[in-house]
Amino acid sequence: MIREIWFEIIKFKSQKKNYVVIVGHIVFLALCYFAFKTSKLHFLDRALASNKFDVNVFDYVDGLFFARAGLVPTFLVLMPIFICTLAGGVIAGEIEQGSLKLIASRPRSRTNIILAKIFAIYNFNLIFCIYFAVASVLIGIALYGYNPIQLVFLKQFNLGNDIALMSSPEALLRYFAFAFYCSFSLMALGSIALFFSTIFNKSTTATIAAITIYFVCFIVAQLPFATEIKPYLLSELMGKGFGVFWLPDIPWYLLAKNMGILALYICGFSSLSICHFNLRDIQ
Amino acid sequence: MILTCQNLSKHFGKKRAVDNVSFNIESGDILGLIGSNGAGKSTLLKMIVGLIWPSSGSVRICGYDVYQQHRQAMTNLGAIIEWPAFYDELSARTNLKILSGGHGKKYDQKLAQIAEFINIKDYLDQKVCGFSTGMKQRLGIALALLPDSKFIVLDEPTNGLDPAGIIEIRSIIREYNRQFGTSILITSHMLGEIETICSKVMIINNGKIIAAGTMSELLENETCIEIIPDKIQESIHLLQDAKEKGILPILFIGDCRDKLQIEVKAPCAAEINSLLVQNGIMVKSLRTKHKDLESFFMEKTKNKAES
Numbered sequence: 001m002i003r004e005i006w007f008e009i010i011k012f013k014s015q016k017k018n019y020v021v022i023v024g025h026i027v028f029l030a031l032c033y034f035a036f037k038t039s040k041l042h043f044l045d046r047a048l049a050s051n052k053f054d055v056n057v058f059d060y061v062d063g064l065f066f067a068r069a070g071l072v073p074t075f076l077v078l079m080p081i082f083i084c085t086l087a088g089g090v091i092a093g094e095i096e097q098g099s100l101k102l103i104a105s106r107p108r109s110r111t112n113i114i115l116a117k118i119f120a121i122y123n124f125n126l127i128f129c130i131y132f133a134v135a136s137v138l139i140g141i142a143l144y145g146y147n148p149i150q151l152v153f154l155k156q157f158n159l160g161n162d163i164a165l166m167s168s169p170e171a172l173l174r175y176f177a178f179a180f181y182c183s184f185s186l187m188a189l190g191s192i193a194l195f196f197s198t199i200f201n202k203s204t205t206a207t208i209a210a211i212t213i214y215f216v217c218f219i220v221a222q223l224p225f226a227t228e229i230k231p232y233l234l235s236e237l238m239g240k241g242f243g244v245f246w247l248p249d250i251p252w253y254l255l256a257k258n259m260g261i262l263a264l265y266i267c268g269f270s271s272l273s274i275c276h277f278n279l280r281d282i283q
Numbered sequence: 284m285i286l287t288c289q290n291l292s293k294h295f296g297k298k299r300a301v302d303n304v305s306f307n308i309e310s311g312d313i314l315g316l317i318g319s320n321g322a323g324k325s326t327l328l329k330m331i332v333g334l335i336w337p338s339s340g341s342v343r344i345c346g347y348d349v350y351q352q353h354r355q356a357m358t359n360l361g362a363i364i365e366w367p368a369f370y371d372e373l374s375a376r377t378n379l380k381i382l383s384g385g386h387g388k389k390y391d392q393k394l395a396q397i398a399e400f401i402n403i404k405d406y407l408d409q410k411v412c413g414f415s416t417g418m419k420q421r422l423g424i425a426l427a428l429l430p431d432s433k434f435i436v437l438d439e440p441t442n443g444l445d446p447a448g449i450i451e452i453r454s455i456i457r458e459y460n461r462q463f464g465t466s467i468l469i470t471s472h473m474l475g476e477i478e479t480i481c482s483k484v485m486i487i488n489n490g491k492i493i494a495a496g497t498m499s500e501l502l503e504n505e506t507c508i509e510i511i512p513d514k515i516q517e518s519i520h521l522l523q524d525a526k527e528k529g530i531l532p533i534l535f536i537g538d539c540r541d542k543l544q545i546e547v548k549a550p551c552a553a554e555i556n557s558l559l560v561q562n563g564i565m566v567k568s569l570r571t572k573h574k575d576l577e578s579f580f581m582e583k584t585k586n587k588a589e590s
Contacts, residue, residue, distance in 0.1 A: 003384075007380075007384075010377065010381065011370060011381065014370055014372035014373050016372070097368045098365065098366055099368045099369065099370065099382065101329075101334055101364045101368075102362075102364075102367065102382045102426065103382060104333070104334055105332040105333060105334060105357065105360065105364065106382070106383065106384050106430075107354045107355075107356075107357035107358045107384070107430075108354070108384060109353060109354065279336070281329070281334065281335040281336060282329070282334040283329070283334075283335070
């Protein structure tokens with residue numbers, strides 16, 4: 001199985017489309033940098049003007065602050081598109097290309113083929129999440145330096161209008177815990193894309209179907225009458241999870257609950273993918 | 284028995300792509316499967332290699348059921364179905380490794396042997412995107428030969444090749460069968476190629492097998508004898524008489540200028556010659572012509588279409 005997973009990772013590595021997201025991330029960071037620079041951080045003026053905080057927020061603008069600012073859009077928009085493209089192409093893409101016929105006519109069970117792909121997707125996704133987290137921090141530090149104390153605007157994470165102050169190592173630890181949570185939550189979306197990949201014969205169809213599901217969840221979560229189902233929606237589980245890492249006391253129960261629901265998504269859709277792939281004809 | 288297909292059927296909705304097909308392949312056989320487009324060849328092959336689930340029936344490779352004992356059955360099989368598709372950005376070596384799932388010392392030795400055998404040794408570390416059609420086909424054949432298979436399925440292995448490539452691939456297939464005794468199931472639209480390579484032939488039409496047997500069984504039974512007698516009308520009367528009385532297994536007598544073309548059910552050239560000579564007719568020339576696979580195929584599929 002480890003060899004199979006490694007083969008899948010080699011295949012991912014060889015596909016140029018998988019690196020488009022890195023370009024997207026660099027462009028995003030560059031635009032953030034210019035936006036910071038041109039706005040002269042005026043968006044922080046309001047925080048100062050409100051006189052709510054007895055700290056000078058400008059003193060806390062550093063590399064990690066910059067990295068955090070880009071974190072939510074990266075992990076809630078860029079990475080979901082990436083994971084849908086990656087997982088949506090694993091079966092449908094190989095059907096399109098014709099290589100699945102060669103793989104499936106070897107002495108491997110179809111369940112093993114899917115499992116190897118699931119683990120490879122997770123590994124590749126984790127590598128990208130760590131890469132984005134590290135790259136954002138390093139670029140941020142190169143541009144804005146490093147401050148031993150971090151100021152976190154909780155509003156950015158939908159946690160109210162307050163701020164939190166914490167030491168930089170603690171903020172860094174939370175930041176990377178955040179990236180790991182993100183890789184796990186993205187896997188739930190990845191397993192949905194994988195399921196579509198076993199249904200459709202074209203990778204673009206599978207990718208679009210998974211992205212549509214994600215954005216539909218996003219839209220439904222905004223509806224005023226969706227309060228009961230909101231905590232179980234994929235987009236909400238991903239977004240809410242991000243926020244809790246920045247609370248002074250992390251609500252571990254809520255985090256475990258979110259991860260449990262995400263695990264159900266992963267197991268459910270992976271099982272459906274295995275069942276459907278085992279039953280389908282490979283034309 | 285290397286391959287046993289029993290009552291194999293596949294329905295796509297109301298369409299019967301393969302209809303109750305049964306056949307066997309013995310050790311060392313090269314079986315050619317021929318049929319027009321949409322006849323059911325690819326569906327049959329895909330059922331044999333476990334890509335398509337049959338609606339009914341069973342396939343066994345070396346005694347292992349392809350669906351119940353997939354892993355054991357596939358261990359004995361090497362297959363290229365339709366166009367061999369590779370990962371363009373990877374080298375030929377990595378492609379073979381990924382697609383065959385091979386590893387270890389034994390695999391490396393086998394790869395070196397196969398690469399030498401089909402002449403791709405110098406290209407193993409090159410990216411597949413730079414390969415010609417012929418090289419890709421050769422790589423596909425290498426992939427089919429790589430596992431220690433007792434049975435190989437090749438779906439149109441000379442597709443897209445130039446004449447030199449076709450001859451080369453053909454000789455590789457024959458040589459591999461001769462050296463290792465591997466059974467081969469091969470499909471092609473080039474009937475001349477099937478006739479040259481295969482020991483047995485099976486014709487499929489509308490999902491059903493309409494003819495099967497060794498090349499000699501199928502083609503030699505239906506022979507055409509060409510005669511140039513000195514008295515053409517007398518010869519026709521004599522042969523017609525022998526046909527009606529059932530003395531000779533004649534199917535059809537046709538005349539073309541000074542020549543007679545006689546289609547027979549069984550070899551009887553000597554009997555025809557002696558009948559004419561005993562009746563005072565001089566036979567200037569007598570030639571036995573076997574029907575070729577092309578005309579046999581056309582006749583069989585046409586007959587089926589008409590019926």
